Amino acid sequence: MRTPAPLRLVESFLNSRDLSTGWDELATPGGFGGWLAVHRLAERGVTVGEQELSLARDLREALREALRTGPAPGAQDPARRNSQVRLDALAYRVPLRARVSADGAWLAPAVEGVVGVLGRILAAVVLAAHDGTLPRLKVCRAPGCGAAFYDTSRNASRCWCSMQVCGNRSKTRAYRGRRRDGRGPAGEPSPAAAAARPAQRGAGPDEGWRGAGPDAQPPAAVAGWPIRGAAPAGQDQQP
Numbered sequence: 189m190r191t192p193a194p195l196r197l198v199e200s201f202l203n204s205r206d207l208s209t210g211w212d213e214l215a216t217p218g219g220f221g222g223w224l225a226v227h228r229l230a231e232r233g234v235t236v237g238e239q240e241l242s243l244a245r246d247l248r249e250a251l252r253e254a255l256r257t258g259p260a261p262g263a264q265d266p267a268r269r270n271s272q273v274r275l276d277a278l279a280y281r282v283p284l285r286a287r288v289s290a291d292g293a294w295l296a297p298a299v300e301g302v303v304g305v306l307g308r309i310l311a312a313v314v315l316a317a318h319d320g321t322l323p324r325l326k327v328c329r330a331p332g333c334g335a336a337f338y339d340t341s342r343n344a345s346r347c348w349c350s351m352q353v354c355g356n357r358s359k360t361r362a363y364r365g366r367r368r369d370g371r372g373p374a375g376e377p378s379p380a381a382a383a384a385r386p387a388q389r390g391a392g393p394d395e396g397w398r399g400a401g402p403d404a405q406p407p408a409a410v411a412g413w414p415i416r417g418a419a420p421a422g423q424d425q426q427p
């Protein structure tokens with residue numbers, strides 16, 4: 189299972205900022221222009237306005253926060269509700285339109301240029317919410333990471349962008365906490381020792397953590413993000 193094509197753009201947009209190092213491709217208009225060119229969303233040397241850059245950065249972080257908190261049916265949790273209200277307010281500034289052709293109907297940007305690219309990203313999010321793939325687009329739960337990844341694990345329970353880096357780091361932190369608090373069995377192996385026994389863990393960086401430990405997360409619901417409206421064609425480009 190790979191990241192569905194429409195969500196690859198969303199994933200890449202979110203990962204244009206590396207929270208762990210502070211590196212940000214959208215730090216300047218020129219940097220954003222370079223990112224657009226690399227992704228073949230604009231000609232090299234395209235001019236990006238400060239307002240467009242600001243909207244893109246705000247949208248990216250609102251989307252990251254909404255994915256981090258997850259869907260909020262009923263919205264009992266204020267943090268979840270706030271993140272979705274913020275994303276909704278920013279999305280209001282990015283016009284989308286329904287497109288209809290012999291191939292079907294889909295959502296597409298209603299404008300061109302940089303805001304149109306943001307429209308493609310939002311249209312991909314809406315499509316993924318509709319086809320059920322959006323809950324698998326996640327934000328790494330390791331403190332200070334926040335990288336986006338597509339969870340290809342069978343039960344959609346992966347929490348970290350990389351078991352080798354963020355997963356081991358989080359497990360080591362939890363292990364030290366349990367040792368400090370006097371919890372846990374005396375013979376409990378450290379995560380480093382466990383990592384040395386490949387048979388007990390995932391085979392590769394993309395397999396993800398299957399959640400057997402005390403800090404395991406319950407399987408994420410694959411339903412959710414109750415966004416209404418059809419976008420069946422899987423296309424978001426203007427003809």
Ligand SMILES: [Zn+2]
Nearest residue numbers: 328333349354
């Ligand atoms: Zn991570």
